[in-house]
Structures are given as C-alpha cells and as structure tokens.
Amino acid sequence: MITLHHLNNSRSQRILWMLEELEVPYQIERYQRDPHTMLAPEALRRVHPLGKSPVLTDDDLTLAESGAIIEYLQETYDAQGLLKPTDHFARQHYRYWLHYAEGSLMPLLLMKLIFSRLGKPPVPLLVRPVAGAIGKGMQKAWLDKQIAVHRDYLEKALQENPWFAGREFSAADIQMSFPLEALNSRSGLEGAPALADWLKRAQARPAYQRALAQGGPYELAGAQ
Known part of the structure; x- marks a missing residue:
C-alpha cells in the first residue's frame, strides 16, 4: 500500500497530484510545520533520516525526492503510459x-x-x-x-x-x-x-x- 508522508505547504502537494492523476489507492500521513520556524516536525525523521517531505513508502520501499518519487510512480503505476511521452x-x-x-x-x-x-x-x-x-x-x-x-x-x-x-x-x-x-x-x-x-x-x-x-x-x- 502506498503511503505519502505529507507536509503542509510543501513539495509533497505535487505527489498528491501525481497519485490522483494515476488514480491509484494510497493513504496519507500528515505532518504540520512549526508555525514559528516553518520547519518540518522531528517525527518525519522516523520515516527518513533527512526529515524532509515528500517521502513515499510502498510496501518495503521508502523513497524521498519529488523527482525520484514521480519517476517511480510513473514507471510502476502508469501502465498505459499516460504521463510520459512516447515520442x-x-x-x-x-x-x-x-x-x-x-x-x-x-x-x-x-x-x-x-x-x-x-x-x-x-x-x-x-x-x-x-x-x-x-x-x-x-x-x-x-x-x-x-x-x-x-x-x-x-x-x-x-x-x-x-x-x-x-x-x-x-x-x-x-x-x-x-x-x-x-x-x-x-x-x-x-x-x-x-x-x-x-x-x-x-x-x-x-x-x-x-x-x-x-x-x-x-x-x-x-x-x-
């Protein structure tokens, strides 16, 4: 099962968009920025050592970096190739x-x-x-x-x-x-x-x- 570790007002919003375009099942773990520092909470470090968002887990795989996550989702779940050009x-x-x-x-x-x-x-x-x-x-x-x-x-x-x-x-x-x-x-x-x-x-x-x-x-x- 795909889980997106989602931080408010962050790059993880575009991963949500990618998941919705693909129409694949997923769940969200939500995190909130510190209102004073605007930094991600320490809890994200338990998911990935850098404590950044987005982080995506899919069964035993844990993947960070938006570009890497988008490429993984396209290669794994875009069976019809709708989100990657063929030309x-x-x-x-x-x-x-x-x-x-x-x-x-x-x-x-x-x-x-x-x-x-x-x-x-x-x-x-x-x-x-x-x-x-x-x-x-x-x-x-x-x-x-x-x-x-x-x-x-x-x-x-x-x-x-x-x-x-x-x-x-x-x-x-x-x-x-x-x-x-x-x-x-x-x-x-x-x-x-x-x-x-x-x-x-x-x-x-x-x-x-x-x-x-x-x-x-x-x-x-x-x-x-």
Missing part, C-alpha cells in the same frame, strides 16, 4: 524538466525566500535592519535578475508548446508545478502570459483539485 524528442524534454525544476529553478526561489526574510524573526531584533537591507540589496542586484532570465526562458518554452514535454500533459508538468507556483507567489507572472495560462490550466485539472481536497490548505495554490 523520442518529447521524452528528452520530459526528462529535462523533471531535473530542471529542482536543479535550476528552485534554488533561486529558495534564495528569494531566505533573503526576503532576513529582516524578520527569527533574525535577532538588533540586526534585522542591517540584515533586511542586505537581503533587499542582494535581491535587487543579482537574484531578481536571475529569476527574470528563467521566467523569460520558461515563457518561451510554453509559447512553443502548451505543456512542458510537448503537446500533451505529462508528469513533467506535475514536477514543474511547485516551483512555478512559488515563482508566482514570490515574483509574479506579470509579462508572462503563457506561464500564467499554463498555471491556470494545470490547476483546473480535476486531479489537481482532488489533490487539494486531500492535502488541505495549500497557500501557493491561490497565489495568482
């Missing part, structure tokens, strides 16, 4: 976006989140003004420009095809959902109509909506 070139795009999501885009968005919080708790009160100024300066001087390059790159990709791997929806779109929702939340999609349209269509899918109902409150879903 050779589309499949290479599919593989690329599966890795790009966490390898290239999310590190920038994580830095954006960290720098934006330098002037806030739990940073000590006395250093918040200086830390906040440093954070804003780094964002303006370098980080926002890098994110803009990626936003333009993604916009061009979706002007050429409606979905990331080509003409058809695939698991690559599921993998890309979290960083694009984070991008929309932290930088916005103004001037990127193809990206905004992709997000609207992705979030309108019935399986996405079922995943929201299963996962509970998910702040990034409404950040449009």
